[in-house]
Amino acid sequence: MKKNKRLQKLREILPEKRLDGIIISQPENRYYLSGFNGSAGYLIITQDKAVLTTDFRYTEQAANQAPDYEIIRIKGKLDGWFPGLVSSLNIRRLGFESEVINLVEYRKYRNSLKKKGIPAWLIATSGIVEDLRILKDPDEIRCIEKAVEIADKAYTGMEDNIKPGMTEKRVAWEIEKSLREKGSEALPFEVIVASGPNAALPHHQPSDRAIREGEPVLIDMGARYGGYASDLSRTLSMGKPDDTFLKVYNTVLDAQETAMSIIKGKMTGHTADNAARKIIDKAGYGDMFGHSLGHGVGLAAHELPHVSPDSKDILSDGMVFTVEPGIYLSGWGGVRIEDTVVMENGRVRAVTRARKVRYD
Numbered sequence: 510m511k512k513n514k515r516l517q518k519l520r521e522i523l524p525e526k527r528l529d530g531i532i533i534s535q536p537e538n539r540y541y542l543s544g545f546n547g548s549a550g551y552l553i554i555t556q557d558k559a560v561l562t563t564d565f566r567y568t569e570q571a572a573n574q575a576p577d578y579e580i581i582r583i584k585g586k587l588d589g590w591f592p593g594l595v596s597s598l599n600i601r602r603l604g605f606e607s608e609v610i611n612l613v614e615y616r617k618y619r620n621s622l623k624k625k626g627i628p629a630w631l632i633a634t635s636g637i638v639e640d641l642r643i644l645k646d647p648d649e650i651r652c653i654e655k656a657v658e659i660a661d662k663a664y665t666g667m668e669d670n671i672k673p674g675m676t677e678k679r680v681a682w683e684i685e686k687s688l689r690e691k692g693s694e695a696l697p698f699e700v701i702v703a704s705g706p707n708a709a710l711p712h713h714q715p716s717d718r719a720i721r722e723g724e725p726v727l728i729d730m731g732a733r734y735g736g737y738a739s740d741l742s743r744t745l746s747m748g749k750p751d752d753t754f755l756k757v758y759n760t761v762l763d764a765q766e767t768a769m770s771i772i773k774g775k776m777t778g779h780t781a782d783n784a785a786r787k788i789i790d791k792a793g794y795g796d797m798f799g800h801s802l803g804h805g806v807g808l809a810a811h812e813l814p815h816v817s818p819d820s821k822d823i824l825s826d827g828m829v830f831t832v833e834p835g836i837y838l839s840g841w842g843g844v845r846i847e848d849t850v851v852m853e854n855g856r857v858r859a860v861t862r863a864r865k866v867r868y869d
Contacts, residue, residue: 513577515542518641520556523604528632530555530595531604537808538606538638540736543575552578555598562590588621596627607633636813643805643813644827650851652735653806653829654860656693657849659732660741661863663687668864673722673747677702677715680728688732697738697810701729708744708842711800711835722748725758725842731810738810740831741861742847750868754844757794757836758868761844764788764834768802769848772832774855778803778820785834786818794836797843803831806849828852829860 519542523531533539533552540546542554543561547570550563561578563571568582583590595603605618615631622629645653667684681700688696703713704720708727720726729742744761746754768785782802789798801817806829814822816830824830833847848861 515641516554516559516577519554519638522637523554523556526604526632526634526637527602528604528634529602530558530598530600531634531637533606533638535606535609535638537642537812541638541642541808543571543578545571545575545578546736547571547574553594553598553600553603555600558598560594560598562594587617588624591618592621592625592627595622595629596625600629602630602632604632604634604637606638607635639813642807643822644825645807645829645851646827649737649807650827650829652737653739653849653851656732656734656737656739657741657860657862659688659691659693659734660730660739661861662691663693663732664728664730664741664743664863667728668743668745671720671726671745671747673720676717676719677704677707678717680720680726681715684728684730688730691732692734693732694736695733697731697733697740701727701742703727703843704747705842706840708844709837709839711837711843711845720747723751725754725844727843727845729845729847736808738806738808739849739860740806740810740833740847741849741863742833742835742845743863743865744844744846745866746868753838753841755868756792757838758844760789760792760794761834761836761846762865762867765832765846765848768832768834769850769857769859772824772852772857774825774852776824778814778816778822778824779818781816781824782818782820785832789834789836797836797838798834799837800835803833803847805830824852826852826854832857 547567553560559578562581681702702715704726705724707713726745731740764785771784772781803816805812835845837843850857
């Protein structure tokens with residue numbers, strides 16, 4: 510979807526929210542609406558104006574990346590430019606992103622308007638742009654597919670070379686280096702490598718622990734391409750797997766395969782999550798699956814839709830999300846298997862191609 514079409518959709522929402530305009534500072538939302546990927550700047554959007562304010566470091570970049578916007582160079586404190594701009598745009602009710610603007614920043618906005626006598630109200634909003642981002646257009650899906658391809662290749666190279674005796678940090682570094690060499694932009698999240706008992710910690714940070722024979726190694730990694738992320742998890746057995754590994758791993762794999770075969774359009778995130786959770790519950794590991802089945806993937810590694818026990822999000826074509834059941838046993842380790850998928854024609858298509866072993 511072209512950026513001006515996104516602006517049009519946002520403008521259609523403003524009257525529904527009784528807003529004259531909205532200020533956007535969340536980086537992913539700013540990029541989504543304008544194409545500007547600098548680290549500092551604000552969008553102020555009304556029905557007939559689209560303004561991008563940034564400092565001298567980024568004005569030329571902003572002009573190149575955001576042709577639909579009037580670029581205004583700002584300097585100094587907020588009260589030096591913000592009240593005058595709000596007044597010149599005839600804004601009386603200005604929406605702001607309540608998940609991004611903290612209380613201190615809100616007071617700076619409010620006080621700057623008050624000191625200059627600008628009769629404008631600041632209105633808290635939530636999820637307006639995020640709701641637009643939930644459906645991916647073909648260009649966005651192509652970027653995600655490329656990010657998935659990069660991660661798949663990096664994982665395959667690592668799988669061929671990982672061996673007992675390597676530390677978690679060493680494996681994580683080799684993965685990160687491979688991701689960048691294969692074309693990834695800045696990684697969407699830190700690589701997770703968790704071996705043995707550490708694999709019971711879903712978001713374990715790689716340590717100096719050496720990987721040992723006969724234990725699980727959980728790897729969670731992602732790439733970024735064109736601003737868009739991918740997310741991939743696999744769990745390996747170093748050497749001959751024990752009985753616990755066989756039961757846990759195959760239960761997780763069954764749960765993932767079942768969910769991916771059942772998920773369809775108009776299903777809620779709750780129903781999708783429950784499809785996998787039933788398999789894990791039946792195997793006696795229900796209390797050891799403590800996170801959601803999945804989450805949306807896009808400009809952020811975690812975004813809408815929610816695919817969780819309490820999610821009311823309706824899954825539909827154009828959504829990209831993960832399917833990642835897991836079981837974690839304290840003192841032993843854990844297993845998570847995660848693919849990035851896209852909803853098409855009412856069904857999920859796995860974008861991830863990295864090998865999934867079925868252990869016997």
